[in-house]
Amino acid sequence: MSDLVPYSGDRLTQARAFAGLGDEALRVRAITAARDKACAELWALTMACVTSDTSAGVRLSPHTLRAYRKGVEVLLDHAREHGWNLLRPGRREPALYVAALTSSGLKPATVQARVAAASALYRALRWAGATDADPFRDVKRPKDRTKSIVKNPPYRADFVQALLAEADPQERALLLLMAHAGLRIAEALAVEWAHVDLGRRRLLVAHGKGDKARVVPLSARLREALEALRAERPLPHSGKIVKFSAYSTAYARLQKLALKCGREHEFRGFHAGRKYAGTQLYAAVKDFTRVAGFLGHEQVDTTRRYVELPEDDLGDAVEGFR
Structure with a gap:
């Protein structure tokens, strides 16, 4: 993604940059980023939310962060291609997104990771007051019937x-x-x-x-x-x-x-x-x-x-x- 750039400063510093905004300023910033499907800005927002508003916080592992970042990127690619309104996605669009991931040949665990990243993005948008949508809450995720030890x-x-x-x-x-x-x-x-x-x-x-x-x-x-x-x-x-x-x-x-x-x-x-x-x-x-x-x-x-x-x-x- 050409607009996905590394953030500057540590995670806590970046979280403060968002959390320190007034409610209206944060809401407008998130709405603008969602409207433009601006990957760098939406990833920064997601990082700020998971850092300051989750139990793992700053201790979230680098592996999980990499998976979230990739998942946000993939979702935004799909949203651009299919004309999603991120703040008001169609009722059936999230399930179709999961079906598209599955049909592309991704393993169930990878699909689950992509959905977790999408859920993290929407949690961040709700945290910012940009939407009340939680479109992946009830979406069925594929299960891998093969044991991981195998x-x-x-x-x-x-x-x-x-x-x-x-x-x-x-x-x-x-x-x-x-x-x-x-x-x-x-x-x-x-x-x-x-x-x-x-x-x-x-x-x-x-x-x-x-x-x-x-x-x-x-x-x-x-x-x-x-x-x-x-x-x-x-x-x-x-x-x-x-x-x-x-x-x-x-x-x-x-x-x-x-x-x-x-x-x-x-x-x-x-x-x-x-x-x-x-x-x-x-x-x-x-x-x-x-x-x-x-x-x-x-x-x-x-x-x-x-x-x-x-x-x-x-x-x-x-x-x-x-």
Whole structure:
């Protein structure tokens, strides 16, 4: 999109720029942006709303923000093409939008993300007083009948070991923070030396998803990787463990590492690393509740989507049935 430009300043500063306007000034600004379908302005408005008027606020993850931004862009493209009045959309238009997304071949999860972004945009327009419309509230969203553990299973042990063998100290620490400590990529990139207690073999995740903190144990191999990394750093050991902090940089580094191993076709991003950790832990403790705490899940049902169970795991249990 030619008119989608990066905003200036941090998110809180931008939120204040909108929230600090008088009611009428904010309403007029939002109405004008909706009339013109001005992507940069509507994205800025959405950012201001989700930053100041949602429970996640400034802690909303970069991944979610990227998904929202893309979703706003896609919706506005569709609205321009089909002559939507954003403030008064036709009663059947939102369902047709979802149908168009589905028929384009997008996966159900991607369609759901696009609808979530559209809902966030309309929440922002209501927040600004530009409309009362909530057109996606009752729209049916496609469901994916394939389990996520089947679509995106954990990495295999031989793949993880191959990456670790070729990784530099930074990459090795990042890999093990996900594959052994079960951290999300945003959590792994945010870990600071002050959060690491090698003596007590644990790590503090200071700001997990939803801004919830948790403590996770450190495996022997992860402790070795952190000790080796710390030995390279001058005293005092402070700041972040992983020097590159951007999601895109981390992705490119690990993708290049997989290419170096000749296994680039097996690289599927970061979540498969967390699933590797969850699957290993469940195999050891056989307790979804404990694995949920380790991964930072509020609901055990979420954890079940992260653990790959062996197909014959009930064989021994039923062997002695009478």
